[in-house]
């Protein structure tokens with residue numbers, strides 16, 4: 001029981017540690033996602049270090065939307081080949097990998113007016129090592145457990161075979 005409790009506490013602590021590591025960024029801060037002054041979003045992103053697992057939030061009214069596009073379409077404000085389209089007006093997007101993410105507004109003219117932002121996400125494995133070593137002990141038991149399960153079941157089969165052999169011998173002796 002105590003062991004189970006400890007494991008549960010450990011899992012909860014790990015979950016909260018993990019949750020506390022992710023940062024949520026509201027794109028454009030108080031201005032949200034709109035037609036900005038020149039280079040506004042570039043500057044907004046410039047002083048931030050986005051990490052895998054962080055979340056960016058686009059808040060905007062129904063005169064805008066959010067398209068994720070590739071780099072070329074980002075550079076040229078091509079709105080016809082979106083990788084992802086967001087239109088809720090309050091879109092939370094988890095940055096699931098390292099590398100670049102390119103977003104722009106798909107409403108004609110808005111991207112050209114500067115409503116675009118590129119997000120560079122760094123692999124935070126340089127920062128991550130402190131948490132991962134803790135999950136590891138909890139994760140390790142799962143594979144050994146599988147192995148134990150497998151060897152236990154093969155032992156079970158062997159035991160059954162052995163038992164049958166004993167029975168057969170006993171039967172032949174008695175017969």
Ligand SMILES: [Cu+2]
Nearest residue numbers: 064105107110
């Ligand atoms: Cu727009």
